[in-house]
Amino acid sequence: MTRRRLSQYALRTRTLRFVLLATPLALLSAIGPSPCLLAAISGGAHEVIDETGRKVVVPEHPQRIISLAPSITETLYALGQDHKIAGDTEYCDYPPAAASKPHIGAVLNPSIEKIVALKPDLVIGAAEANRRETADQLARVGIPVYGLTDKSLDDVLKSIRDLGGLLDCQAQASALASSLELRVQAVERRVAGLPRPRVLFVTWYQPLITVGPGSFVADVIRRAGGVSISNDLAGEWPRVSLEAVLERNPEIILLPKSQAYTPSLEDLKNLAGWRDLSAVKAGHVYQIADTIIRPCPRLVGSLEEVAGILHPDQEEKLTDGGRMAKGESRVAIGESEMHPQQHSSSSRHSLLAIGLLDYRGESPR
Numbered sequence: 001m002t003r004r005r006l007s008q009y010a011l012r013t014r015t016l017r018f019v020l021l022a023t024p025l026a027l028l029s030a031i032g033p034s035p036c037l038l039a040a041i042s043g044g045a046h047e048v049i050d051e052t053g054r055k056v057v058v059p060e061h062p063q064r065i066i067s068l069a070p071s072i073t074e075t076l077y078a079l080g081q082d083h084k085i086a087g088d089t090e091y092c093d094y095p096p097a098a099a100s101k102p103h104i105g106a107v108l109n110p111s112i113e114k115i116v117a118l119k120p121d122l123v124i125g126a127a128e129a130n131r132r133e134t135a136d137q138l139a140r141v142g143i144p145v146y147g148l149t150d151k152s153l154d155d156v157l158k159s160i161r162d163l164g165g166l167l168d169c170q171a172q173a174s175a176l177a178s179s180l181e182l183r184v185q186a187v188e189r190r191v192a193g194l195p196r197p198r199v200l201f202v203t204w205y206q207p208l209i210t211v212g213p214g215s216f217v218a219d220v221i222r223r224a225g226g227v228s229i230s231n232d233l234a235g236e237w238p239r240v241s242l243e244a245v246l247e248r249n250p251e252i253i254l255l256p257k258s259q260a261y262t263p264s265l266e267d268l269k270n271l272a273g274w275r276d277l278s279a280v281k282a283g284h285v286y287q288i289a290d291t292i293i294r295p296c297p298r299l300v301g302s303l304e305e306v307a308g309i310l311h312p313d314q315e316e317k318l319t320d321g322g323r324m325a326k327g328e329s330r331v332a333i334g335e336s337e338m339h340p341q342q343h344s345s346s347s348r349h350s351l352l353a354i355g356l357l358d359y360r361g362e363s364p365r
Contacts, residue, residue: 068129070094152216200277202254252309
């Protein structure tokens with residue numbers, strides 16, 4: 001037996017031994033070995049390093065995938081891999097067909113039993129949304145979890161390409177990522193050299209939660225030609241006091257749109273502290289599509305939307321000549337466009353989906 005074959009055999013043996021020792025016998029006898037475990041034993045799997053730096057043994061050709069976040073589900077659909085989705089979360093609502101997939105519970109605490117029952121050969125999670133405990137629990141029953149991490153637009157494009165390699169759809173992934181990359185570059189060219197307004201992004205307003213410098217939302221604001229006033233705060237989703245916001249004096253306030261909770265300009269004018277902000281007094285408060293809090297292909301549409309708000313003189317260029325009506329927002333993916341209310345059931349769902357706990361089980365608050 002060659003050294004390489006011995007190494008592969010040792011890896012498969014260690015995988016099997018680990019699963020058998022770590023998994024309760026009652027559960028193993030009830031579910032039987034997972035498809036991925038069988039693949040690992042038979043040699044149809046290989047070890048990879050996921051985007052979080054974890055070593056994961058994945059099947060050569062995954063066929064049954066569980067998505068642990070709405071952004072992942074959207075990306076799988078955009079890559080034409082929706083037929084491989086065996087289940088997703090209760091917050092996966094775009095495209096509409098995603099809602100009809102079997103659900104495995106919430107993002108932060110999915111049901112391990114439901115996941116196991118769906119017999120996936122691969123689970124895909126998000127570092128910014130899921131808990132490390134979920135990956136550890138699934139590993140104990142022989143189900144691999146490949147983790148994505150998206151802290152910027154570049155990371156989102158990288159995740160698309162990484163999924164292409166993982167799921168045998170490199171051509172689709174490369175085409176999608178390249179087309180989105182061109183749109184990002186077009187925005188950056190059009191806002192280059194323009195004044196950069198100070199922006200407050202409101203993830204939640206009671207208590208006030210915003211975005212830290214290491215988040216993909218802050219990256220969108222920067223590339224759209226603005227400056228986030230919370231760039232010096234720690235964490236991805238930090239709390240901030242109204243007193244601190246008053247001191248930083250934002251010129252523009254952005255809120256993800258939702259009929260469920262998003263306050264209107266009139267609401268803010270009647271709230272103590274908020275009514276004293278210059279942006280509120282000037283009426284520079286904008287409700288934008290909640291795709292801005294989902295690190296998926298439609299995030300590029302949010303970049304274009306934010307750039308149009310921050311630099312309205314460039315709006316016609318940023319939307320390919322199709323000027324939007326005042327107060328209206330839209331997002332695009334590929335060549336299709338839709339009004340945000342057509343794809344947003346509730347921004348609170350999206351906020352829960354990004355999680356105030358991250359993949360490592362740490363609280364950014």
